[in-house]
Structure formats: structure tokens, C-alpha cells
Amino acid sequence: MAQTFCQVLHSSQFHQIPFPPTRPADFSSPVVLRRTRCSVSATPSNAPSGSDTRVIPWGCEIESPESASALQRWLSASGLPTQKLEIQRVDVGERGLVALKNIRKGEKLLFVPPSLVITADSEWSCPEVENALKRNSVPDWPLLATYLISEASLKSSSRWNSYISALPRQPYSLLYWTPSELDTYLVASQIRERAIERITNVIGTYNDLRLRIFSKHQELFPEEVFNIDTFLWSFGILFSRLVRLPSMDGKVALVPWADMLNHSSEVETFLDYDKSSQGIVYMTDRSYQPGEQVFISYGKKSNGELLLSYGFVPKDGTNPNDSVELSLSLNKSDKCYKEKMEALRKHGLSTPQRFPMQITGWPVEMIAYSCLVVSPPNMSRQFEEMAAAASSNNTSKTGIKYPELEEQALQFLLDCCESSISKYTKFLEGSDASDLAALSAKQANRKSLLKKLATDLCTSERRILYRAQSIVRRRLRDMRSGELRALTLFNGFGKLFK
Ligand SMILES: C[S@@+](CC[C@H](N)C(=O)[O-])C[C@H]1O[C@@H](n2cnc3c(N)ncnc32)[C@H](O)[C@@H]1O
Numbered sequence: 001m002a003q004t005f006c007q008v009l010h011s012s013q014f015h016q017i018p019f020p021p022t023r024p025a026d027f028s029s030p031v032v033l034r035r036t037r038c039s040v041s042a043t044p045s046n047a048p049s050g051s052d053t054r055v056i057p058w059g060c061e062i063e064s065p066e067s068a069s070a071l072q073r074w075l076s077a078s079g080l081p082t083q084k085l086e087i088q089r090v091d092v093g094e095r096g097l098v099a100l101k102n103i104r105k106g107e108k109l110l111f112v113p114p115s116l117v118i119t120a121d122s123e124w125s126c127p128e129v130e131n132a133l134k135r136n137s138v139p140d141w142p143l144l145a146t147y148l149i150s151e152a153s154l155k156s157s158s159r160w161n162s163y164i165s166a167l168p169r170q171p172y173s174l175l176y177w178t179p180s181e182l183d184t185y186l187v188a189s190q191i192r193e194r195a196i197e198r199i200t201n202v203i204g205t206y207n208d209l210r211l212r213i214f215s216k217h218q219e220l221f222p223e224e225v226f227n228i229d230t231f232l233w234s235f236g237i238l239f240s241r242l243v244r245l246p247s248m249d250g251k252v253a254l255v256p257w258a259d260m261l262n263h264s265s266e267v268e269t270f271l272d273y274d275k276s277s278q279g280i281v282y283m284t285d286r287s288y289q290p291g292e293q294v295f296i297s298y299g300k301k302s303n304g305e306l307l308l309s310y311g312f313v314p315k316d317g318t319n320p321n322d323s324v325e326l327s328l329s330l331n332k333s334d335k336c337y338k339e340k341m342e343a344l345r346k347h348g349l350s351t352p353q354r355f356p357m358q359i360t361g362w363p364v365e366m367i368a369y370s371c372l373v374v375s376p377p378n379m380s381r382q383f384e385e386m387a388a389a390a391s392s393n394n395t396s397k398t399g400i401k402y403p404e405l406e407e408q409a410l411q412f413l414l415d416c417c418e419s420s421i422s423k424y425t426k427f428l429e430g431s432d433a434s435d436l437a438a439l440s441a442k443q444a445n446r447k448s449l450l451k452k453l454a455t456d457l458c459t460s461e462r463r464i465l466y467r468a469q470s471i472v473r474r475r476l477r478d479m480r481s482g483e484l485r486a487l488t489l490f491n492g493f494g495k496l497f498k
Pocket residue numbers: 005062092093094095096168171172240241259260261262263264309310311312313
């Protein structure tokens with residue numbers, strides 16, 4: 001299925017480096033820097049909406065309507081056809097596109113012309129910056145991140161000024177959570193690891209650009225403008241707004257106006273380039289009445305993935321694509337630890353290894369991994385076969401059958417589920433010792449928001465684990481009472497989930 005607002009970083013240049021510095025960019029005094037031909041301004045901004053540490057001098061506070069109206073005016077003047085939609089304050093997603101007229105199911109909307117779309121081929125206001133990056137073959141994502149910063153810093157000299165002014169100054173995404181916020185609120189969820197990996201990648205990408213390019217052309221890439229804070233902003237914008245357009249060979253693009261659409265798990269439609277109208281369109285899969293918010297699908301993502309890239313968690317039980325990752329590990333005291341590790345490595349796996357579980361079931365690869373974990377030394381000849389079946393490259397999906405390992409593998413899975421559940425419960429039932437009264441109103445608001453997001457995420461993830469726990473327990477009970485002994489592991493599971 002085509003992805004819309006996507007979340008894949010394409011860079012071969014990532015380096016593993018530690019967490020972001022918490023030092024804010026120094027925008028305390030206005031600076032006007034001269035580059036070869038392009039003047040850049042970085043002026044002080046209003047207070048940031050979220051974390052105290054990062055002040056980006058462009059974009060807007062999402063709740064202010066002026067920038068959205070200015071964006072609409074600019075888009076109309078720049079060739080966006082008359083729309084059946086308008087940007088409005090909405091209950092879901094703060095700002096969104098709302099129907100002005102009746103919209104039929106199957107109707108095409110938007111028609112954003114390619115001239116209003118930002119891609120890796122867009123013209124730069126400052127061609128010297130573009131040349132420096134393209135000479136170094138910078139991949140699309142870091143190129144677009146730098147493009148956004150470069151254009152943003154040029155303010156009204158950039159043709160994208162109205163668009164950038166309407167972008168959130170602080171996109172909601174886990175890129176903006178500090179290490180201690182991730183540790184406090186996401187201690188039970190595997191999404192914490194994913195957030196750390198992502199933050200590390202973004203910082204690695206920035207450091208790589210700085211070393212290879214920025215430091216060699218300081219007149220083009222002044223530190224006041226191109227720094228880790230502005231890169232976290234631009235990557236936050238890309239993670240939450242970039243779309244992949246299937247009919248343009250999967251090209252990634254920022255599509256002003258279309259990127260005001262919020263996500264709903266109840267729709268399945270996405271943006272694409274429409275050859276007949278030569279614009280980016282969106283075809284509705286349901287009807288809308290005037291005044292109703294129009295939604296799009298950001299793809300089949302779990303609640304954790306939505307929090308990671310977009311900074312929100314859908315209401316519990318409303319996301320049919322929700323899943324939770326369970327982390328399985330080899331036992332370090334296993335006599336065959338080395339051999340098993342080697343077998344896993346050969347098939348691109350590691351220990352610990354994360355597997356997605358859904359309310360409807362879990363992958364056969366996870367069972368194969370569990371079999372490998374519990375298999376005794378006398379099965380060492382089968383370790384490779386088990387590792388192959390645990391890898392996502394395993395195309396047979398029938399799994400391997402080791403009835404003699406079934407009970408132990410299930411017990412292992414049950415133990416992992418229960419240990420994970422107890423971490424969620426500890427977080428969800430734990431008391432919050434910190435004193436809200438000691439915090440400023442802004443800090444207290446942020447704390448309550450993050451706590452609410454984490455609570456919603458953990459509740460939905462724990463619900464999936466509870467279901468798995470009850471299925472495995474029942475299965476073990478039945479096995480132990482001898483009723484299902486004849487059934488194989490894999491066949492039996494399929495039926496139970498149905
Ligand atoms: C592509 S933008 C959509 C426009 C955005 N609401 C705005 O005002 O700029 C994606 C962002 O919208 C918000 N959003 C989208 N769908 C949402 C939903 N179902 N619930 C809450 N927030 C949502 C999130 O902040 C997300 O990062």
C-alpha cells in the first residue's frame with residue numbers, strides 16, 4: 001500500500017552518536033549574516049510552545065489563525081484552484097481541512113499544481129547552497145531538510161515564506177522529547193528505543209553534513225542558521241508532513257495545503273499525482289457534509305508509530321492497525337548462546353529482537369525465534385533453520401514444526417508478555433512524585449500533555465499484550481491438560497486467532 005506521510009530516512013551517511021545537546025540555539029540577539037549572494041536573518045521569536053530548549057525563529061504557533069489565512073490567500077494567488085475545503089480550527093488535530101460543501105464518496109479534491117510542491121528538484125532561492133549539497137550527492141531527506149532551513153532563513157525573500165510561516169514552530173513528534181522525558185514516560189514501550197534511534201539518526205545526519213559540507217562553506221552555512229535545533233525542526237516537519245507519491249515513482253514531496261489534512265484510521269485514501277489533472281489529488285472514500293473535517297490516511301501505522309512521527313495517539317481501540325512490539329532475547333546463560341547468536345546474525349537478526357504483535361495475532365517469525373531460544377543443545381543442527389524461519393525474509397510463512405518445543409516456546413512467550421505487561425502496569429499505576437506546583441504553567445502543560453500521550457499509548461499497547469497473554473495461557477492450559485497435544489504449534493495458533 002502506498003505510504004503517505006512517511007517515516008523513512010534515506011541516508012547512507014548516518015553515524016551513531018549520542019543524544020542531542022540540550023543547549024538552545026542562540027537566537028537571543030538578531031543577526032543578519034551575509035552569504036555569497038543570499039542574506040539570511042535569524043531574529044528572536046516568541047516563546048516556544050513546548051520544550052524550553054529549542055526556539056525556532058520561523059513557523060507559527062499552531063493555534064494562531066493568521067498564518068493559516070495568509071497561507072490560503074498565497075496558495076490561491078499562486079494557482080491553487082478554488083477549493084471545497086478550508087483550513088479551520090478542528091477538534092482532532094488542531095488545524096485541519098473542513099468541507100465547505102457536500103463532498104461525495106469517490107470525489108477528487110485538492111488539485112495542488114506541481115509548481116506548489118516542494119521536492120528534491122525544487123529551485124533554491126540560494127543556488128550556491130544547492131550546488132554545495134548536490135556536489136556532495138546529499139540524499140533526498142537531508143537535502144529537503146536543508147532546503148527548508150535555507151528557505152525559512154530567507155524569510156520574505158523566499159517564495160515559500162507564506163508556507164513556512166504556517167508550519168508549526170514545534171512539530172509534535174518524539175524528536176522533541178528530551179532523553180529524560182523518553183525515559184520517564186515511555187519506559188515500558190519499545191517506541192522509546194525507536195525514538196532514540198531516530199533522534200540519533202537525525203543528529204548523525206546533521207553532524208555528517210556539518211563535517212563534510214557546512215564547515216567547508218561557512219559563509220553559506222552559518223551555524224546560527226544551520227544547527228542541530230533547526231535540523232530537529234526540519235526533520236520534525238518532514239516526518240510529520242512529507243508524502244511519497246506513487247505515481248511519480250515514489251518521489252517524496254511536501255505538498256502545501258494537502259499537508260493540512262489530519263489522519264483518521266477509518267479512511268484508507270492517500271495523496272497521489274493525477275496525470276489527467278496534472279495536480280496532487282486526494283480521492284475521498286466516504287462522503288462529507290459541510291462543516292465536517294475531511295481526513296486522510298497516513299498509512300497502516302500502530303499507535304506507537306503515529307506518536308513517533310506525528311505526536312498523537314488515536315483513541316484506544318479505534319486503530320485497526322495498532323500493534324505493540326515485544327522484545328525477545330536469547331538467554332545469556334544458554335550453553336549454545338554463541339551458536340544461536342551466530343545463526344541469528346546469518347539471517348540478519350539479533351538479540352534482543354523486536355516483533356510486532358497485533359490484537360489479531362502475531363507473526364510466525366516470533367514463534368520460530370522463541371523455538372530457537374528454548375531449543376536444547378541436541379537440536380543445534382536445526383538452529384539455522386529456526387533462525388531462517390524467524391527472519392522476515394522467510395517467505396514460506398508456514399514456519400517450522402517442532403512439536404517437542406511448543407510448550408516451552410509458549411511458556412517463554414508468556415513470560416516475555418507478562419514481564420512486559422508488568423512494566424506497563426508499573427508505569428500506568430505509578431504515582432507521579434513531581435510537584436506540578438513547582439513548574440511554570442508552560443512546563444506543567446507540557447508535562448500533562450506528555451503524560452496523557454504516554455498513558456494512552458501504554459494503555460493501548462498493554463491491551464494487546466493482555467489479549468496475547470490470555471490466548472497463550474489458555475493454550476498452555478489446554479496442552480497441559482492433554483486436550484490439544486496432537487495439534488501443531490503453527491496450525492493451532494492460526495485457528496485460535498480467527
Ligand atoms: C500533516 S500535519 C496535519 C496538519 C496539522 N494539523 C497542522 O495544523 O499543521 C500532521 C500533524 O497533524 C496532527 N494530527 C494529524 N492527525 C491527527 C489526529 N488524528 N489526532 C491528533 N492530531 C493529529 C499531528 O500534530 C500531526 O503531527
